[in-house]
Amino acid sequence: MMGQPESKSGLSAIYRNNLVKSAWLVALVLLLATLCLLSISVGTRQVPWQDVFTAVQGQINSVDQAAVAMRIPRTVLSVIAGSALGLAGAVMQGVTRNPLADPGILGVNIGASLAVVIGLAWFGMSVAYAYVWTAILGAGLTAVFVYTIGSMGRGGATPLKLALAGAATSVALSSFTIAVVLPRNDIAGGVRSWQIGGVGGATFDTIQLVLPFLAVGFVISLLSSRKLNTLALGDDLAVGLGEKVALARGMAGLGAILLCGATTAACGPIGFVGLVVPHLCRLLVGVDHRWLLPFSALSGASLLLLADVAGRLLARPSELEVGVVTAFIGAPFFIWIVRRQRVREL
Template sequence: MKPATARRLPDAAVVRRPARVRLLWLLVAALVLAALMVASVAFGSRNVGWSDIWAAIGGADESLEQAAVGKRIPRTVLAVLIGAALGLAGAVMQGVTRNPLADPGILGVNMGASLAVVTAVAFFGLSSPTGYIWVAMAGAGLSAVFVYGVGTLGRGGATPLKLALSGAATSAAFASLVTAVVLPRNDIAGSFRLWQIGGVGGASYERIGHVLPFLATGFVICLLSAKALNSLALGEELAAGLGERVAVARGVAALGAVVLCGSATAVAGPIGFVGLVVPHACRLLVGVDHRWLLPFAALLGAALLTAADVVGRVVARPAEIDVGIVTALIGAPFFVWIVRSQKVRAL
């Protein structure tokens, strides 16, 4: 018979993946992402041929097709960056909290960033793109601290279900506050209504340039936290016995996740469920070692958001469905399944 502890752990936690299998999955994920990026440039309300794609890459915009490609390229790049940021942030949040329900949207982090940006624009006249990002990161950080503080109240501390419930309640409250702030302001209501859904439409190289330094910083912090997250997965006492400064490790990793969430939300709006779905899929493929899990989560997150953007453009053309709606349609049933499974106890 298997030990009781082994029976309670998910299969991904007890089966060790050989390095060659992990490398193979990373290669597959990279190839899938590359194919989706090509599809994102080629498909939309107007399909384009290879000649137009190559001409547009070279800077030509002499036809409608070439102009369409010129707009899709920065949109594709932004979808890749935002998807990678949300997938990586979700994996880090789940590692920091040891909570399989952790996700920037479910824990209220995205909505906290949204509320901070809306409040700053409506009451303080914020207009700087870089200012949006700083304010969004501050809102995301404060929301994460608040949700975790509420989740620790009562017996048992911050259990996965308590964190999910406190995050859901906080998200609902913040969403109501966002609506209350935006509705009386006709001058900003239209643009913020679209932004609140979450999407990568209207992307430009200028917007990417503003957010790229923040995303790069978040990527570096999170990836460098992989070893510490492996120690934290063993439990606080054992991690401390191995020489890990638990509070510092958690704080640094959480900071990286907050930077990624805040930056992504400032540019693309509060896109949900990417950070929930992606880490679980990654654990099934490459296991629980964060040195492999984190880069794989970034690749798979980029692929998921790019695919969702392509689907949203194709199924409703000549109109389009915002990527935040597509990810919600994918992630909501997955969230219900996770809640109903035994994995909800802890990672």
């Protein structure tokens, strides 16, 4: 009888906690909807709201409405790519138990980029689906390579070793990409522009091309939430609870690789979204991946949309690619995480 009030208060606390998280979730959805409206109305040409709503309904009768029609696929791609990168970052941090894990920092995006460049320069790749498959293959091989290198030596795959292995791999692959592109003036301009990372050339054809791969990646990643919670307890305890650690890591990693590869094929390598977003979401909902993963997807979409809109406003009448803006945001954040975690403790 003495334990009954305590159990009721515990359930009440859980209910309040879930209520707060649900409120944050609604707020994120509203923020994302607001940013979508800003994305299709703000740019080099300011469009009145009346023309925005007219263009959304499919009626194109003016230059302003035509501008909105061009921004709609850009906005859709920003939402999809941002959510994919945010979710992939959260999954990678869960799989590696590494607060510095990110598709960019671990070299996964660069590996996908290099694979596409090699396909273009050496094999004359021209089929649309080949870009996506090649990017996913490059992302997967790079992820396996970095994890293998980071696992060598005493202590296994520590966060610091993984971060260093990823950074070294990124530099090496970036240099190799430049070496592949330099002799090929016919593709150099397009490749350099694509490597910055952006959503400016978005079309619905591009979105339809990568959507099936992203959908599978989203499903696998979100279904891995419980397994990531178990992995967070440590390998020994996870095995004791009946978890197949290698299989759990492999499935979650596959979801992240599909998300990274398909996004890189569509937008180029965009960095730091997967690093910044999960850390901010943990401040809102804690470390439970059942909440963290959907929050990271929504927050990633919001961040990339915000970066895209900011890039258009800061460099009028031109624009900054979204990859440049996210680097400005992410680099100081990365330094702050390293200082906060204290490198010797990673």
